[in-house]
Amino acid sequence: MGDGELTIREAKHDDYAAVIKMASTDTFRDGFDYLPAKFRQYVDDPDVFFSVIESKDDLVVIYIAMLTDDGEALLLKTGRQNPIYHGTGTSRRNRQVLPRTFKDVLLPRCKPTTLLQTVAEGHRVKVRKLILEYVGFWGNDECNFDVMYFQSDVSTILSRLPSNNTTPLPPLTPYQPPDLNRLLPPAFSAAVLPEGRLLVDWDPYKLSESNLKKFVTAGCHILVDSTEPAAKSLSVGQSFITPRGRVYHIDIHCKDETLCKTHIINHVKNACSQYEGMITFCVMVIDKRLKETVLKYCVENLTLSHLPHDHTYSLYETDLTVMAKAAAGIKAKL
Incomplete structure (x- = not known):
């Protein structure tokens, strides 16, 4: 699946070395990043959607979502951006790929009643805006x-x-x-x-x-x-x-x-x-x-x-209808 210079695909075990570069002490969760330890488990788990966005031979962004509670919930688990692409304007291009990811990768595996969830850090303003506003969680926090x-x-x-x-x-x-x-x-x-x-x-x-x-x-x-x-x-x-x-x-x-x-x-x-x-x-x-x-x-x-x-x-919850509308809205804006 292509989008200009950006291509989205499922993660493979061969991506491990590239993902490790996104998990340094400077890039995520103060260096206490769980992804290196759980990478191979996520790749092999049929209930985990591990999407990779790449440009030519470079891994640009990864997104991880997973079905929980026997398919009753879909958790937007996490995402990472390659540090070398910070400040290069790729965020806008990544958002162009997001609606297609939702539509073609996530929604077909979900039930109409599937609950959509994510956990976000309050201090990460950019993440809050991307995940909460663009994906439809804004204002739907359940607990802190x-x-x-x-x-x-x-x-x-x-x-x-x-x-x-x-x-x-x-x-x-x-x-x-x-x-x-x-x-x-x-x-x-x-x-x-x-x-x-x-x-x-x-x-x-x-x-x-x-x-x-x-x-x-x-x-x-x-x-x-x-x-x-x-x-x-x-x-x-x-x-x-x-x-x-x-x-x-x-x-x-x-x-x-x-x-x-x-x-x-x-x-x-x-x-x-x-x-x-x-x-x-x-x-x-x-x-x-x-x-x-x-x-x-x-x-x-x-x-x-x-x-x-x-x-x-904060724990945020909404439903797939909201997510689908939000994804369509992103595509219409870009």
């Missing part, structure tokens, strides 16, 4: 959540954990399928989850047995408290290598300060039991009131270094 970065060496963490864990904390256990009976009631799902969504690696999912099973199979460390008849907290931990080294995500869903601390310390211990060297902990909380709790506990109690990369993200 905070992400904080902390770092330390495993040996340093282990040497300090015993003296900083003297206060009794509520017990947590690895998720088991019967726990779903305590997670589905409104006392947990409606009260704790934003719009009933579970955020894993900042991506929204329905809280369901099939999704939790998928996360466990993927190696996620899922913890839940033992409160009856309904749980009060749930967290998901996972790790991967980025251009800045190992990152361990801790996605916390709760409203209780003590439970929040308990989830953090359990995931930190889990990370230290598996890995060596420097680890960056990326802690996500949905309840804004817990942000200060996380900062204080990680720095003062766990003596982790707080990195200057904190961000606030």
